[in-house]
Structure formats: structure tokens, C-alpha cells
Amino acid sequence: MDLLRLTTAGSVDDGKSTLIGRLLYDTKSIFEDQLEAVEEASRRRGEGYVNLALLTDGLRAEREQNITIDVAYRYFATPHRKFIIADTPGHVQYTRNMVTGASTAELAIVLIDARHGVLTQSKRHGFIASLLGIPHILVAINKMDLVDWSEDVYERVSSDYRDFAQRLGVEDLTFIPISALLGDNVVDESENIPWYGGATLLHHLEHVNVGTRRNLVDFRFPVQYVIRPDQDYRGYAGRVASGAIHPGDEVMVLPSGQRTRVASVDTFDGPIERGSAGDSVSLTTEDHLDISRGDMLVRPLNLPIVDSNIDATICWTSEDPMKPGTQYWLRHTTREVKAFISRVVYRIDVDTLHREQVDSFELNDIGRVQIQAAQPIFFDRYERNRETGSFVLIDAHSNNTVAAGMIRGNVRSAEKLAARLSEARSRDRAASPDVVWENWNIALPDREAHNEHRATVVWFTGLPGSGKSSIARVVEQRLFADGCQTMLLDGDQVRHGLNGDLAFSPEDRTENVRRVGEVALLFFLQGNIVICTFVSPFQRDRQRVRDLLPAGRFVEVFVDTPLEECERRDPKGLYARARKGEIGHMTGISSPYEAPQDAEIRVETIGKGLEECVEEVVGALRELGRGEEPQ
Amino acid sequence: MREVAAQFERPVLLFSGGKDSILMVHLAQKAFAPARIPFTLVHIDTGHNFSETLEFRDRLAERVGATLHVGSVQDSIDSGRQAEESGPNPSRNRLQIVTLLDTLAELKADAALGGGRRDEEKARAKERFFSHRDRFGQWDPKNQRPELWNIFNARKNMGEHFRVFPLSNWTEMDVWQYVAAEAIEMPSLYFSHEREVLERDGVLLARSDFNQALDGELWLTKKVRFRTIGDTTCTGATESEASTLEQIVAEVAASRVTERGGRHDDKQSEAAMEDRKKQGYF
Numbered sequence: 001m002d003l004l005r006l007t008t009a010g011s012v013d014d015g016k017s018t019l020i021g022r023l024l025y026d027t028k029s030i031f032e033d034q035l036e037a038v039e040e041a042s043r044r045r046g047e048g049y050v051n052l053a054l055l056t057d058g059l060r061a062e063r064e065q066n067i068t069i070d071v072a073y074r075y076f077a078t079p080h081r082k083f084i085i086a087d088t089p090g091h092v093q094y095t096r097n098m099v100t101g102a103s104t105a106e107l108a109i110v111l112i113d114a115r116h117g118v119l120t121q122s123k124r125h126g127f128i129a130s131l132l133g134i135p136h137i138l139v140a141i142n143k144m145d146l147v148d149w150s151e152d153v154y155e156r157v158s159s160d161y162r163d164f165a166q167r168l169g170v171e172d173l174t175f176i177p178i179s180a181l182l183g184d185n186v187v188d189e190s191e192n193i194p195w196y197g198g199a200t201l202l203h204h205l206e207h208v209n210v211g212t213r214r215n216l217v218d219f220r221f222p223v224q225y226v227i228r229p230d231q232d233y234r235g236y237a238g239r240v241a242s243g244a245i246h247p248g249d250e251v252m253v254l255p256s257g258q259r260t261r262v263a264s265v266d267t268f269d270g271p272i273e274r275g276s277a278g279d280s281v282s283l284t285t286e287d288h289l290d291i292s293r294g295d296m297l298v299r300p301l302n303l304p305i306v307d308s309n310i311d312a313t314i315c316w317t318s319e320d321p322m323k324p325g326t327q328y329w330l331r332h333t334t335r336e337v338k339a340f341i342s343r344v345v346y347r348i349d350v351d352t353l354h355r356e357q358v359d360s361f362e363l364n365d366i367g368r369v370q371i372q373a374a375q376p377i378f379f380d381r382y383e384r385n386r387e388t389g390s391f392v393l394i395d396a397h398s399n400n401t402v403a404a405g406m407i408r409g410n411v412r413s414a415e416k417l418a419a420r421l422s423e424a425r426s427r428d429r430a431a432s433p434d435v436v437w438e439n440w441n442i443a444l445p446d447r448e449a450h451n452e453h454r455a456t457v458v459w460f461t462g463l464p465g466s467g468k469s470s471i472a473r474v475v476e477q478r479l480f481a482d483g484c485q486t487m488l489l490d491g492d493q494v495r496h497g498l499n500g501d502l503a504f505s506p507e508d509r510t511e512n513v514r515r516v517g518e519v520a521l522l523f524f525l526q527g528n529i530v531i532c533t534f535v536s537p538f539q540r541d542r543q544r545v546r547d548l549l550p551a552g553r554f555v556e557v558f559v560d561t562p563l564e565e566c567e568r569r570d571p572k573g574l575y576a577r578a579r580k581g582e583i584g585h586m587t588g589i590s591s592p593y594e595a596p597q598d599a600e601i602r603v604e605t606i607g608k609g610l611e612e613c614v615e616e617v618v619g620a621l622r623e624l625g626r627g628e629e630p631q
Numbered sequence: 632m633r634e635v636a637a638q639f640e641r642p643v644l645l646f647s648g649g650k651d652s653i654l655m656v657h658l659a660q661k662a663f664a665p666a667r668i669p670f671t672l673v674h675i676d677t678g679h680n681f682s683e684t685l686e687f688r689d690r691l692a693e694r695v696g697a698t699l700h701v702g703s704v705q706d707s708i709d710s711g712r713q714a715e716e717s718g719p720n721p722s723r724n725r726l727q728i729v730t731l732l733d734t735l736a737e738l739k740a741d742a743a744l745g746g747g748r749r750d751e752e753k754a755r756a757k758e759r760f761f762s763h764r765d766r767f768g769q770w771d772p773k774n775q776r777p778e779l780w781n782i783f784n785a786r787k788n789m790g791e792h793f794r795v796f797p798l799s800n801w802t803e804m805d806v807w808q809y810v811a812a813e814a815i816e817m818p819s820l821y822f823s824h825e826r827e828v829l830e831r832d833g834v835l836l837a838r839s840d841f842n843q844a845l846d847g848e849l850w851l852t853k854k855v856r857f858r859t860i861g862d863t864t865c866t867g868a869t870e871s872e873a874s875t876l877e878q879i880v881a882e883v884a885a886s887r888v889t890e891r892g893g894r895h896d897d898k899q900s901e902a903a904m905e906d907r908k909k910q911g912y913f
Contacts, residue, residue: 229665
């Protein structure tokens with residue numbers, strides 16, 4: 001039976017504890033003696049109903065204050081699935097508990113009181129859930145009984161929240177109107193909400209996909225403990241963090257870089273043929289190497305990032321404020337190294353998502369920092385691999401866990417980018433006499449840090465009428481809606497004004513593309529994702545634009561539509577006129593088109609709708625964006 | 632468990648003789664095979680234990696080749712470290728705290744593994760996997776270290792120690808399903824058998840030298856089994872016909888009372904467990 005770990009969040013009095021109590025009660029997960037205790041406590045408190053919240057509010061202090069103050073775990077099972085609920089408080093001071101509960105969850109229930117609508121608290125919880133990479137967010141709009149089961153209220157609240165969540169990039173967002181107090185739509189369908197046709201909350205929990213966050217690709221094995229019962233056996237014990245391993249596979253040991261092969265994958269019940277993500281096993285190797293706790297076994301052709309300069313988002317979890325420059329212990333997988341915070345980049349106001357310049361973090365602050373570690377650690381970006389992308393910071397004096405961190409990448413990649421930029425710049429380019437190159441006032445890495453995405457030039461090429469512009473326009477809209485800074489440069493536009501002096505001869509086409517390349521570079525340096533749609537028929541012209549940019553930052557998209565199809569579509573009537581001889585130098589008819597041989601992305605459009613093509617391009621761009629910077 | 636072996640110098644495994652601690656020993660075997668368990672087994676003997684528990688304990692320790700250390704509450708009483716509770720319900724449950732802390736100090740243990748589960752009791756629901764204890768063995772539930780992902784912070788100062796609960800996220804059902812799946816041997820007390828019991832405050836107490844019938848209470852012979860095993864003065868039996876693991880799993884699935892519902896000690900006050908834990912109880 002599979003297992004869903006979920007976390008609940010809500011403001012004080014949103015009825016979170018009541019909802020959990022209701023879930024437990026209606027799934028018959030409450031035992032008689034527990035129920036009696038709650039009934040007794042409700043009576044003592046003079047409440048006229050059985051206060052289900054008392055089931056979950058465990059500690060005495062919080063019962064007195066009527067709020068939950070720590071993370072409490074609850075368990076229940078249905079015939080479909082087992083559940084672990086991390087019940088975290090909505091109280092303003094306890095963001096860190098929310099982060100704690102979210103760190104292992106696959107689904108978050110955000111509770112909203114229908115009477116009050118979307119409060120900053122509910123936004124904060126959505127933000128933290130997305131920050132921690134929770135793929136499913138379920139927004140339960142509670143206390144529907146107090147708004148007369150109004151569909152209008154439900155629609156307004158859900159549309160408000162959807163607007164907000166769009167900025168977070170949540171993969172799966174579901175809304176359900178409920179009354180936790182009365183039980184409507186929690187386990188049983190509501191008779192009071194006939195206008196809602198969707199699933200009940202429990203039904204959704206039972207059927208949502210789980211396990212999708214697990215990285216099955218990149219083999220990472222942090223060595224936890226060395227098992228050495230005698231001289232003959234030396235097993236490296238640990239849990240496979242991601243990917244899989246088989247006997248005979250070649251592995252590399254980090255940090256030493258030594259290579260060997262896996263001799264066996266051992267368990268208590270004997271050797272097995274495959275150890276996969278989540279399995280606790282012991283590996284033995286063919287060669288006797290010096291491997292100890294904190295080392296990591298990986299595949300030689302699929303390495304994590306190895307660096308001691310880390311760019312990360314952290315949540316400060318300690319009452320003692322951060323002291324930049326002070327030494328902390330950084331604990332990552334099974335490795336622990338000394339580290340200090342070398343730079344506070346910004347703090348995020350979790351209620352408005354605005355960035356603020358600060359020098360230090362206090363309890364519950366979330367933001368971006370750079371960390372310098374004494375030795376390198378072996379990591380992946382958190383969004384790619386939760387296991388190898390997460391860490392905690394520990395105060396060296398109090399031994400408290402003071403921060404939780406999610407790795408964004410290595411700091412040095414920004415320096416590498418700067419180096420590659422100057423390399424690209426130094427390539428031959430015409431310059432006016434007596435001018436000297438000055439460095440840009442604000443460097444690209446700073447702009448990228450500000451925008452939170454990489455600058456890129458996405459160059460669409462293809463025959464006239466192939467669909468370049470149609471696809472590119474929607475792609476840009478999508479990226480923009482995702483919060484990216486974008487600019488679209490279109491052939492017809494630049495030929496008004498900037499290139500208005502150029503015609504369509506091969507020489508003028510070359511000049512057209514050269515100028516557009518320079519303009520694209522300027523937008524690029526401003527941190528944009530620059531989308532260019534140009535027929536750009538000549539390979540060498542496109543190559544010249546590519547050479548202007550740092551490696552990996554020019555993405556060529558070949559919109560591959562056969563001539564006959566373009567001619568059939570002929571959206572601007574150009575082919576018809578060219579056939580009649582009214583237009584000279586028409587690409588495809590009277591002027592050649594050199595199709596790219598190694599475009600990063602190739603889209604065939606025949607038999608596909610626009611949306612499908614857009615999907616392909618956006619998906620491929622995302623994949624490329626995920627890739628590490630080439631060395 | 633491997634984290635404990637790796638991060639501590641003198642970890643011990645607290646062994647009560649109950650199903651959770653037997654399961655812990657089994658898991659420890661699995662974690663360190665083919666090597667032996669790198670933990671000393673520590674048993675705090677109230678002197679009021681079921682004889683079945685003690686026999687089982689000794690056999691298990693011998694089978695897995697682990698060192699067994701027994702801390703005796705009776706010794707603590709004899710040496711004047713503490714006094715027996717008075718009244719009609721003398722339980723040595725609370726007394727275990729002193730003996731436990733003394734034993735850990737004697738062994739210089741810096742970590743004690745326990746079979747506690749969060750589903751057992753409300754106060755335990757907030758317990759960490761790695762739970763810090765100060766120099767006096769006390770738990771501070773309002774000031775716990777946040778525990779994120781699977782990263783466990785075991786840093787501590789001299790004299791402090793940790794309680795570690797690997798089974799935190801298991802439920803009673805999970806335990807029995809796993810015991811059945813792995814065919815782990817369990818003491819006969821967990822299976823249905825005939826025994827003389829008396830009913831007190833809704834709890835069935837087993838007849839032993841340490842349980843006295845009060846006025847109006849009668850010893851009756853019933854078919855019972857135990858859902859938890861502690862000392863005889865506070866562990867209640869339940870009437871049951873379940874005599875195989877499969878029947879127990881089915882019974883647990885249908886049960887309407889928590890396993891600690893039969894624990895007399897938890898009933899003494901609503902926040903009983905939390906108070907005991909703050910002082911150093913498991």
C-alpha cells in the first residue's frame with residue numbers, strides 16, 4: 001500500500017485541527033478512549049459540541065493558548081492508502097515549523113476561512129509549500145456553512161488564490177469547498193453544496209499521484225556508515241538518495257575521484273540485483289579504496305556539482321539572528337563541513353513576495369544567500385533532487401539547527417558566465433574608431449539573480465509561413481506569465497525603423513541578422529529571455545549571432561515545416577505573390593534556405609495544433625534551463 | 632540506526648521486552664548485517680516484570696550476540712535514590728526515570744534508541760526522531776530542534792544526550808504487519824492465553840505478586856492478550872482470541888481502543904505522558 005505524506009497549514013482559527021480531527025473521526029481512525037477523553041475535555045471547557053480539534057492539539061501549553069505550537073504527526077489509513085499528516089501551526093511566528101512539516105511532504109492542504117477570503121497567511125503557506133517543492137497543493141475553503149454554502153464566495157476565494165498561485169509555479173492546484181466542523185466534503189459528500197461536482201477531500205488524498213518527486217535518474221549514494229565485521233568484509237552502508245545501482249556498475253568516489261566497480265549490493269536478507277532510490281543497502285566494491293562516512297558514490301558520467309561556494313534559499317529557524325561571517329556547521333547528506341554565510345543576497349517578504357535588502361536574517365526569515373564552505377560538498381539543485389539539494393546549518397556553540405537550506409546552484413557559475421561573456425566579446429567585432437570597451441555598469445549575473453532566471457536568446461528560424469511567429473508569441477506569453485523577463489524581436493517589426501533601410505538581397509539579409517544579433521545581445525545583457533523570430537536563411541549568419549553569446553545561452557529553434565505546407569498556409573500571401581513574380585528573393589522560391597543541422601530544439605508542425613508546438617518548445621526550454629552550465 | 636551508530640560514541644538500545652523494542656533489535660540486525668549490533672541493550676527492570684518478558688529478553692540478547700545491561704529499580708530503591716509510591720496503586724513506572732538516567736550515566740551513554748512511536752500518545756506526536764535531552768535528562772517540548780528532510784542534527788554539549796526514535800512514524804498496525812511479514816518472534820504474552828485478571832477502572836490487570844486485589848475486586852480467569860507490555864502493575868490485558876500474527880493484525884484493524892488505553896499510568900491525568908517525558912521518561 002502506498003503512503004502519502006501531507007502537511008496542513010492554515011491561519012489561527014481556520015479550523016485546521018478541526019479538519020484533521022474530522023478526517024480521523026470520519027475515517028474511523030479515532031479510538032473510543034481518545035474520543036471519550038476529548039468529549040470529557042470539551043465538557044470541561046464548557047463547549048457545546050465535541051471539539052475535534054482537541055484530538056490533535058497535543059501539548060498542554062497550546063491547549064491553554066488554543067493554538068498549535070509545534071509540528072505534530074498524525075497517522076491514519078484507508079483501504080486505499082496510508083497517510084502521515086504533519087500538522088503545523090499557522091501562527092505568525094512559526095514559519096519554521098511549516099517549513100519543517102513541508103520538507104518531507106508531497107501534498108499541502110492550505111486552509112482558507114471562507115468568511116475572510118485569502119489572507120496573507122494562506123499566501124505564505126502556499127509560498128512555503130512551493131519553495132519546498134511540494135508538487136500538490138489542495139486549497140480547502142473551510143467554514144462554508146458560515147457563508148450559507150455560497151458558490152459565489154467559493155468562486156471568488158478560489159479565483160483570488162489562483163491568481164496568487166500562478167506566480168509560484170505550483171504543479172497541481174485543487175480547490176475544495178468544505179465544512180470541517182460539520183463534515184461536508186471532508187470524507188462524505190456534502191448535501192449542502194450541490195453546485196460542487198468535484199471529489200471530497202479524502203477522495204482527492206486517496207487518488208493524487210505520489211512518488212513523482214523522487215529522482216530516479218541521477219545515482220547518488222552518500223556513505224553513511226562503514227560496516228566492517230572482519231578483515232574480509234567492508235560494506236559501505238547508506239540509503240540510495242536517488243537513481244539506482246547494480247552489481248558491476250562503475251562508480252566514482254567523491255571527493256577523491258577514484259573509480260571502481262560495485263561488487264555487490266547487500267542487505268540483511270542477502271545480495272540483491274538492484275538498489276533503487278530509498279533503499280537502505282550496503283555496497284561492496286571491487287577495489288579496496290579508502291571510503292568513509294561523508295563520501296559519495298556516483299556514476300562517472302553523471303556527476304553532481306562539486307563546489308564549496310553555494311547559492312541557496314534558506315529559512316532561518318533560530319531565535320538567534322544570523323551572524324554573517326560566523327562559522328556554522330553545514331550538514332548535507334551524511335557530510336558535515338564548516339561554513340559561513342558570505343553574502344546575504346535578499347530576504348523575501350513572504351506575504352508580498354517582494355525582495356528586501358537586509359544584512360542578516362532573523363527567526364522565520366526566508367531568502368537567498370551565498371555560503372562558503374571549508375570543503376566542497378557534492379550536490380544537485382534542490383528542484384532537481386530534494387535529497388542532495390537540501391542542507392541544514394547548525395550553530396557551533398548552541399548546537400541548534402539554525403537554518404534549513406535549498407540549494408539553487410554554485411556561486412562560481414556566475415563568475416564563469418562573466419568569463420565567458422568577455423571571451424565572446426573579445427571575438428572579432430567591428431568597432432568605431434577611437435572607442436574603448438567599458439564594462440557594463442550592472443553585471444549580468446546580478447541581473448540574473450534579480451530576475452531569478454537565466455538570460456537566454458531563443459532564436460526561431462524557418463521558412464516564411466512555417467509558424468515561427470505564432471509559436472514564439474505564445475511561448476513568450478507563457479514565459480512572461482511565469483514571471484520571466486522577456487522580449488520578442490520579430491522580422492517585420494525590426495524592418496520598421498531600425499532595419500528600414502534594408503531590402504531582401506542576400507547581403508541585406510545578412511546585415512539584417514547581424515543588427516538583430518547585436519540588439520538581442522543588448523537585451524540579453526539586460527537579463528532578458530530574448531525571443532527572436534527570423535527566417536534567417538543562412539547558417540553562417542545564425543552562427544555569428546551564436547558566437548556573440550556565452551556558450552549555452554543561444555538556443556536555436558528550428559520550426560520545421562515543409563515548403564509545400566508553408567505555401568499552402570501562406571498567411572501573408574507572400575508565396576502567391578512570389579510565384580507571380582511580384583516579389584524577388586523569396587526564401588524557398590527564389591532564395592535558398594539552409595536548414596540548421598544541430599538546432600537545440602526542432603519542432604515539426606504538421607498535424608499538430610499550436611498549443612502542442614508551444615508545449616514542446618516550452619518543455620524543451622525548461623529542460624535546457626535545468627542543465628548545468630557547460631564547463 | 633546507522634545514523635546513530637555513526638554520529639554517537641556510546642549509543643545504547645533501550646529494550647523493554649515489548650514488541651517495539653523487539654522490532655528495534657530486528658531492524659538493528661538488518662542495518663548492520665553481517666556485523667553485530669553496535670549497541671548495548673539496556674533494560675530497566677522495575678522488578679515487577681512478567682517472567683515471560685525476562686526469559687525472552689535473555690534469549691534474544693544471546694541470539695543476536697549483544698551485550699545486555701540491566702538497570703534495576705529495586706537497586707535504586709534499596710540505595711535510597713528513591714522511594715516506593717504509596718497508596719493502593721503503587722506503580723514503579725515513575726521510578727524508572729531515576730534508574731534510567733542513572734544507568735545511562737553509568738554506561739556514559741550519549742544516545743539511547745527507543746521504540747517510541749508518535750501514534751501512541753498525544754505528547755509523543757511532537758517528539759523528534761533525534762530528541763535532545765539536557766544534562767538532567769529533561770525534554771523541552773517548546774524548544775525542540777527543527778528536523779528537516781532526513782537530516783539529523785546530533786550535536787550536543789558534554790553531559791547531554793539524545794533519545795532516538797526510529798519508529799516514530801510507525802503505527803501499531805505497521806508494527807504488526809511488519810512483524811508478520813518478517814516473521815519476527817514475539818513473546819507469548821502478545822498472543823491469546825488464559826490468565827487470572829481483575830478489572831480496575833476499566834483496565835484488566837494480571838495477577839502477580841505485585842498486584843493486590845482491593846475490596847470488592849475479584850480474580851477471574853479470562854482469555855486475554857497484551858497489546859503493550861510494561862510492568863505488571865500498570866499493563867492492562869485485553870480480552871482476545873487472537874493467537875496468530877494474522878489474527879492480531881485483523882484484531883488491530885478492527886480495534887476501537889488505543890493500545891495505551893490499557894495503560895493505567897496514562898489515565899492518571901490528561902497530560903500524564905507529557906509530564907513524565909519532561910522529567911526524562913521515554
